[in-house]
Amino acid sequence: MNIAENILKNSLQNVYFLAGTALAGKTTMAEALAEEHDFVFFSEDWNSDSMKEYRSICSETYQPFTSKKKTTTDWEAFFGRTVDEFLQERAGRGENDEYIEFAIIELIKLSINNKVITDIYIPISLLAKISDYNRIACLLAAPELVNCENYSKRESHKAFLDCILSLNEPDKKIAIQDELFRIETEKIYDEVRQYNLFNIIRTEQSTVEETLEKLEEHFNL
Numbered sequence: 001m002n003i004a005e006n007i008l009k010n011s012l013q014n015v016y017f018l019a020g021t022a023l024a025g026k027t028t029m030a031e032a033l034a035e036e037h038d039f040v041f042f043s044e045d046w047n048s049d050s051m052k053e054y055r056s057i058c059s060e061t062y063q064p065f066t067s068k069k070k071t072t073t074d075w076e077a078f079f080g081r082t083v084d085e086f087l088q089e090r091a092g093r094g095e096n097d098e099y100i101e102f103a104i105i106e107l108i109k110l111s112i113n114n115k116v117i118t119d120i121y122i123p124i125s126l127l128a129k130i131s132d133y134n135r136i137a138c139l140l141a142a143p144e145l146v147n148c149e150n151y152s153k154r155e156s157h158k159a160f161l162d163c164i165l166s167l168n169e170p171d172k173k174i175a176i177q178d179e180l181f182r183i184e185t186e187k188i189y190d191e192v193r194q195y196n197l198f199n200i201i202r203t204e205q206s207t208v209e210e211t212l213e214k215l216e217e218h219f220n221l
Contacts, residue, residue, distance in 0.1 A: 008130040014111035018119045024139035026119040044120040054102045063098040079173045124191040138199040146181045
């Protein structure tokens, strides 16, 4: 980020961040907090007005990855990659996803007159620098829960598994995605420990009510 971190932190005082792993309930809890406390919910939905505006102003000079993004049609090739090939692509993009800067500006604008809750992806290393401990909560799914099968139980993610199952050697491709989930989950757990951030681990026994109560206490709501 080119804007000084202390300036960003001051400008984001009305923003509450939910970070963490897949399948930890970030979106569910953001929606619950927004309803319970009249927050504005800012989500990284590819079809949202914010994302559409972002895509409309992308250029190869400043947002090369997004501006060149094409709709994938060859799913066999996409999911046929090895774990290392997927990881190399992610490494090529780097930690600072192109959408993050635009999203932070949007959060600042939204939070001038509102309290805002967001579950957008921001690297934990950056989040720890631009917000305070009591405005960041990391929701972590128990590692054994983070896999393709559970990920696809959510209606909006169902097409993910359906697509893989329609391909050649689906079991092999699912195993690769499960390994990617494992690597990403382990990385996030390590970062949460490194930056000593507040976290809640979701297990099969967790409830929305219980998690909401813990978040409200942490956020002093």
